[in-house]
Amino acid sequence: MSGVAxxxxxxxxxxxxxxxxxxxxxxxxxxxxxxxxxxxxxSYAQLEKEGVFLVIVKLEAKYxxxxxxxxxxxxxxxxxxxxAGAPKSRVKIEHEYEIVVTERGGQKVEIxxxxxxxxxxxxxxxxxxxxxxxxLMVG
Amino acid sequence: MSGVAxxxxxxxxxxxxxxxxxxxxxxxxxxxxxxxxxxxxxSYAQLEKEGVFLVIVKLEAKYxxxxxxxxxxxxxxxxxxxxAGAPKSRVKIEHEYEIVVTERGGQKVEIxxxxxxxxxxxxxxxxxxxxxxxxLMVG
Amino acid sequence: MSGVAxxxxxxxxxxxxxxxxxxxxxxxxxxxxxxxxxxxxxSYAQLEKEGVFLVIVKLEAKYxxxxxxxxxxxxxxxxxxxxAGAPKSRVKIEHEYEIVVTERGGQKVEIxxxxxxxxxxxxxxxxxxxxxxxxLMVG
Amino acid sequence: MSGVAxxxxxxxxxxxxxxxxxxxxxxxxxxxxxxxxxxxxxSYAQLEKEGVFLVIVKLEAKYxxxxxxxxxxxxxxxxxxxxAGAPKSRVKIEHEYEIVVTERGGQKVEIxxxxxxxxxxxxxxxxxxxxxxxxLMVG
Numbered sequence: 001m002s003g004v005a006x007x008x009x010x011x012x013x014x015x016x017x018x019x020x021x022x023x024x025x026x027x028x029x030x031x032x033x034x035x036x037x038x039x040x041x042x043s044y045a046q047l048e049k050e051g052v053f054l055v056i057v058k059l060e061a062k063y064x065x066x067x068x069x070x071x072x073x074x075x076x077x078x079x080x081x082x083x084a085g086a087p088k089s090r091v092k093i094e095h096e097y098e099i100v101v102t103e104r105g106g107q108k109v110e111i112x113x114x115x116x117x118x119x120x121x122x123x124x125x126x127x128x129x130x131x132x133x134x135x136l137m138v139g
Numbered sequence: 140m141s142g143v144a145x146x147x148x149x150x151x152x153x154x155x156x157x158x159x160x161x162x163x164x165x166x167x168x169x170x171x172x173x174x175x176x177x178x179x180x181x182s183y184a185q186l187e188k189e190g191v192f193l194v195i196v197k198l199e200a201k202y203x204x205x206x207x208x209x210x211x212x213x214x215x216x217x218x219x220x221x222x223a224g225a226p227k228s229r230v231k232i233e234h235e236y237e238i239v240v241t242e243r244g245g246q247k248v249e250i251x252x253x254x255x256x257x258x259x260x261x262x263x264x265x266x267x268x269x270x271x272x273x274x275l276m277v278g
Numbered sequence: 279m280s281g282v283a284x285x286x287x288x289x290x291x292x293x294x295x296x297x298x299x300x301x302x303x304x305x306x307x308x309x310x311x312x313x314x315x316x317x318x319x320x321s322y323a324q325l326e327k328e329g330v331f332l333v334i335v336k337l338e339a340k341y342x343x344x345x346x347x348x349x350x351x352x353x354x355x356x357x358x359x360x361x362a363g364a365p366k367s368r369v370k371i372e373h374e375y376e377i378v379v380t381e382r383g384g385q386k387v388e389i390x391x392x393x394x395x396x397x398x399x400x401x402x403x404x405x406x407x408x409x410x411x412x413x414l415m416v417g
Numbered sequence: 418m419s420g421v422a423x424x425x426x427x428x429x430x431x432x433x434x435x436x437x438x439x440x441x442x443x444x445x446x447x448x449x450x451x452x453x454x455x456x457x458x459x460s461y462a463q464l465e466k467e468g469v470f471l472v473i474v475k476l477e478a479k480y481x482x483x484x485x486x487x488x489x490x491x492x493x494x495x496x497x498x499x500x501a502g503a504p505k506s507r508v509k510i511e512h513e514y515e516i517v518v519t520e521r522g523g524q525k526v527e528i529x530x531x532x533x534x535x536x537x538x539x540x541x542x543x544x545x546x547x548x549x550x551x552x553l554m555v556g
Contacts, residue, residue, distance in 0.1 A: 010166055010169070010170060011166075011169055011173070011183070011293060011294070011299070012166045012169065012293060012299045012301055012302075014293060014294050015289060015290060015292060015293065015294070016289070016292050016293070016294065016296045016347060016465075017470060017472070018294045021289070021290045022443070022473045022476065023290055023440060023443035023444050023447075024290075026439070026440035026443055027149055027150075027151045027440050030149070030150055030151065030440075031149065034150070043209055043245075044150070044209070045207075045208055045209040045244070046244075048433075053434060055434070055480070055483075056439045056480055057479065057480050058477075058478070058479050058480070059439065059476070059477070059478045059480075060475075060476070060477050060478075061475070061476045061477075062474065062475050063472070063473055063474050063475065063476075066472075068184075069184055069294060070182055070183070070184040105184070105185075106182075150432060150433070150438070151432060151438045151440055151441075153432060153433050154428060154429060154431060154432065154433070155326075155428070155431050155432070155433065155435045155486060156331060156333070157433045160428070160429045161304070161334045161337065162301060162304035162305050162308075162429055163429075165300070165301035165304055166301050169301075187294075192295060194295070194341070194344075195300045195341055196340065196341050197338075197339070197340050197341070198300065198337070198338070198339045198341075199336075199337070199338050199339075200336070200337045200338075201335065201336050202333070202334055202335050202336065202337075205333075208433060288444055288447070288448060289444075289447055289451070289461070290444045290447065305427055305428075305429045308427070308428055308429065309427060312428070321487055321523075322428070322487070323485075323486055323487040323522070324522075346462075347462055348460055348461070348462040383462070383463075384460075
């Protein structure tokens with residue numbers, strides 16, 4: 001399962017070095033996995049209403065080339081699967097991401113800005129671990 | 140001159156009251172006026188390269204109804220003009236905004252969340268006031 | 279009732295113009311009024327536990343001089359009172375703020391960056407207007 | 418070389434799950450290493466003026482227990498050193514962090530919220546790799 005979310009870099013996401021601040025990329029990962037979820041027919045907002053909360057337990061990011069103000073970037077997200085296409089866990093879900101600048105100054109480009117991965121755990125409203133819904137686990 | 144920018148509310152833009160945090164709306168206004176500028180054929184990024192910087196000198200916001208996580212909102216922006224359609228000043232530019240929730244939970248809605256206005260001043264790279272470029276002033 | 283909160287400007291709060299982004303000041307106002315509340319012996323966190331929620335209905339900010347990265351700033355906050363020192367409303371509370379740079383590059387300074395005001399309304403957990411607690415209204 | 422920076426959780430740093438949003442911790446790491454730098458007698462602001470820029474190339478974070486609104490947290494930061502107390506590289510600098518909640522609801526606590534590490538590279542104004550200043554490398 002993979003998906004692409006597209007967004008334009010905001011001025012307030014950039015810092016005095018004239019590049020996207022490294023912390024500003026992190027919410028984009030969330031957008032990436034949320035939009036991926038939406039393509040499978042459900043919104044994370046609905047998920048929460050049903051008592052399923054996904055909390056992040058691990059984050060890794062490698063910063064390759066900076067994204068700049070007004071760039072268009074794509075967040076390319078996929079669910080990491082184990083052997084035979086099956087996710088590796090019933091309580092955790094791992095995503096891998098590439099954040100790629102695809103437009104700069106009106107020109108099409110392909111610049112990998114950030115490579116990242118996250119691990120989410122599934123909890124109920126009280127924060128106790130619970131199994132992922134079956135349908136979320138289709139690799 | 141008026142324009143519409145559309146965006147989806149991010150999870151990190153919401154607070155423990157389950158609504159968009161009041162400070163999270165402010166960068167959306169910036170998106171509104173930037174996209175309005177783009178429709179006139181220039182990006183703010185280009186503007187800065189030409190030594191024209193727009194700095195905010197005044198901001199007013201009235202919060203009417205909260206926007207929620209995952210809502211789609213429109214930022215409707217227009218340049219405030221004086222008599223006979225002319226902008227009121229050669230060094231300042233005023234914008235008026237409506238932030239309107241247009242989709243919630245998959246349903247079309249029309250909920251005015253925020254009414255706002257800003258005044259920008261035009262400065263050069265050293266921060267000294269300078270006249271707005273002629274073409275920016277077309278009402 | 280007035281109070282002072284002190285904080286140091288974060289790198290991520292600054293933008294490519296090398297100054298604090300105008301939206302970054304807004305959470306500082308919240309810190310200002312929260313710390314003012316704390317001096318009266320209660321935290322906003324406690325207030326929420328008791329079912330008292332303060333939501334912002336109006337915000338005004340005038341930007342005078344930019345604050346810079348690593349500046350120390352003071353948020354000077356006071357409750358706006360009506361005649362005879364009494365607050366003007368039982369359901370709304372108005373604050374006035376000055377954000378002042380007090381240290382830059384190791385030197386003591388006194389630079390007014392932003393003048394602001396906010397109006398908060400008091401609501402219950404369901405978002406319905408309710409009267410402010412008596413003790414909150416002491417001017 | 419190690420140091421401690423203390424801060425209070427802001428309302429806008431929390432999300433609808435009533436906890437600090439996972440992206441909000443990342444700027445705190447920056448505060449941790451900046452304050453550590455300051456204890457060695459120099460500010461990062463000065464460093465930039467001298468043409469030394471530190472850019473993040475890698476970030477890892479493990480989220481253990483959530484920090485909450487109004488918590489006081491400590492960011493405990495140390496420079497990771499190699500054999501014999503020497504840093505491992507002349508162009509990179511690694512930091513390790515613990516973000517610990519030390520006060521909640523007026524009570525002293527000791528709750529490890531996040532364990533993190535970052536790798537910074539040293540670049541000049543044009544973004545080219547350059548050696549770390551000698552004095553920065555004292556382990």
